Amino acid sequence: MDLAGILLAVVVALVFFFQALTWTRRAKNKRLPPGPKGLPIIGNLLMIGNNPHHDFQRLAQKYGPIMHLRFGLMPVIVVSSPEAAELFLKTHDLVFASRPPHDCSRLISYNQQNLAFSPYGSYWRNMRKMCTLELLSNHKINSFRSMRMEELHGLVRYIREAAAATDVVDLSSMVLSFTTENTCRMIIGKKYDHGDFSEKGFKATIQEGTQIAATFNLADYIPQIRALDLQGLTKRMKIIAKDLDDFLENIIDEHVQSKDGNRVKDFVDVMLGLMGSEETNEYRVERDTIKAIILDMLVGSMDTSAAAIDWTLTELIRHPQVMKKVQKELENVIGMKRMVEESDLEKLEYLDMVVKESFRLHPVLPLLVPHAAREDCIVDGFHIPKNSRIFVNTWAIGRDKRFWANAERFYPKRFIGSDIDLRGHNF
Ligand code: HEM
Known part of the structure; x- marks a missing residue:
């Protein structure tokens, strides 16, 4: 170890010592x-x-x-x-x-300007209000209904054809593609294929971001050793952050330049509409805000929805009696002639x-x-x-x-x- 290394080790040890001492003193008597x-x-x-x-x-x-x-x-x-x-x-x-504080959100999500990790305060309040009223309102979510049905029909058709041809289907991967495509169309207005993104591809990069965000990062618990990057996470986060930022910049540029006034407004359109308008003072939407929120929505929805569907299907396969009851309910309530619509869901009690x-x-x-x-x-x-x-x-x-x-x-x-x-x- 060179002199700089020894010095660093001594400083880190001293910081630990005093931090632990202060903490123990404070906690004493409590x-x-x-x-x-x-x-x-x-x-x-x-x-x-x-x-x-x-x-x-x-x-x-x-x-x-x-x-x-x-x-x-x-x-x-x-x-x-x-x-x-x-x-x-x-x-x-x-x-x-x-x-x-969360290192991954700091580096990837524009200094924790996302919804999931922003600290409590006026920005936190504004962003929640904006997401609730402008992005996730019933009206907005319903405006994508026919698009969701189109994607669902595509998935069911694919599985039906595979079944007719007795092909093996990786259902988990199909479900993830389905949630990804749905999510992308609602949030950024189009689907992203492998070639449209970095070498790794869109899904893989978002998944890597999700995985790294969930990885236990020692530096979040001992900030004094952050600079050492002992797990190599900071280096990986910086690479992903750069890939994602290029991608998000492109998306915003494409939306700004788009001349198609007839399409259903996706989340990026809505947030761009809030920049520089009167509401902007209320919500304070800036370019980094838009990028952080898009990323949050993509990361927040793709894997969660896919995992929830995966687990439910797994339990149905493990419990054939339950599966039969679900099928019976569908037959009784919807019949065999049409597909389930979102508006049917409240009638499907089982x-x-x-x-x-x-x-x-x-x-x-x-x-x-x-x-x-x-x-x-x-x-x-x-x-x-x-x-x-x-x-x-x-x-x-x-x-x-x-x-x-x-x-x-x-x-x-x-x-x-x-x-x-x-x-x-x-x-
Ligand atoms: C089955 C699907 C989903 C499940 C099970 C799920 C579950 C959760 C849970 C448990 C939290 C943490 C709440 C907390 O810490 O108090 C959360 C937060 C969050 N989710 Fe989801 N979620 C799902 C779908 C989605 C979708 C579709 C989106 C985006 C459109 C989304 C975006 C977010 C965001 C932005 C946060 C952070 C919110 C905050 O900090 O207040 N999630 N989700």
Whole structure:
């Protein structure tokens, strides 16, 4: 190791030492939630493997539904019961509405100007308002209805033809293409094929971005070692960020130059319309904002929707009796002459229960997106330090034996007579 390396190591060690000392002093006399003891510097990191939601559930059985751990220098709070989730996400929602600093969003999503990771504040509020009122309104989503049906017909036709020819179909890959194409048409107005993008292709780049965003990054928990890039993530993030930025710049340019006034306005058109108008003062939409929001919507929808469909189909294949009931309901309610329309969905009660049961057992984001404490707070008598990362273990909550009989069993009928919906109000 050269002199610079030794100096860096000494500085890092000193920073650790003083940070840990300050943190311990502050936490002393305050009643933190229970949790396992951690090692110096790395804390509890070695207790967590590839499926953190499983490890958190196991630990919560010993330490309780509000549990305290430490990852590197950061306090981590794991929430594992519906009552506790309500305290963090409803009773004290303003304290925990923010997101923690996140290197990947900083580098790829224009300094965390996206929706998923922007810190709480006026930008956070404006962007949520803009997305709710302008992009995700019923009116806007309905305007894409015929387009979604067109894509769905294409998928069903393909599978039918493959079945007639007894060809093997990779259903997961078909479903991902379907959600990708739907998403792209709604958000950026067209589909992207392999050749239209970087060497890797559009889907692969977005997926790599999604995967890297979900990868555990030590630098998020020990910021002092960020410059060392020990996992090589920063280098990868910078390459993806450049590819994505070129792509997003092109999209915006194409939209600005487009002369086709008759097409249904996609999300980019809507946001471009908010730049420089009166509303701009309200929403403050700039070019980077548009790029960050497009990226968020693409990353937020492609894999989540595909994984949700994948899991539901998997459970139907594993449970032929349930599959039969779904088919019977379709025959009775829709008949055999036409395809299901979106407007039919509210009449398909059994299918609705199947989807809920699939979400209960296989939540696509088992720990949600991490929340962050904006200030010190007392929750259920425990001291939650400012800047704590909050993980809500929805995977464990969906298996809480107090609320779900035979929790591991896939049993859609458990939702008969229940008013639980999927809009986030039922903890
Ligand atoms: C089955 C499909 C989907 C599932 C299961 C799902 C699930 C989730 C969950 C659990 C969160 C985290 C909430 C939290 O941390 O409090 C989230 C956030 C988010 N999702 Fe989805 N999502 C789906 C589809 C979509 C689609 C289609 C879009 C885009 C059009 C999208 C965009 C987002 C965004 C932007 C966020 C961050 C929102 C925020 O920070 O307030 N998601 N999603």
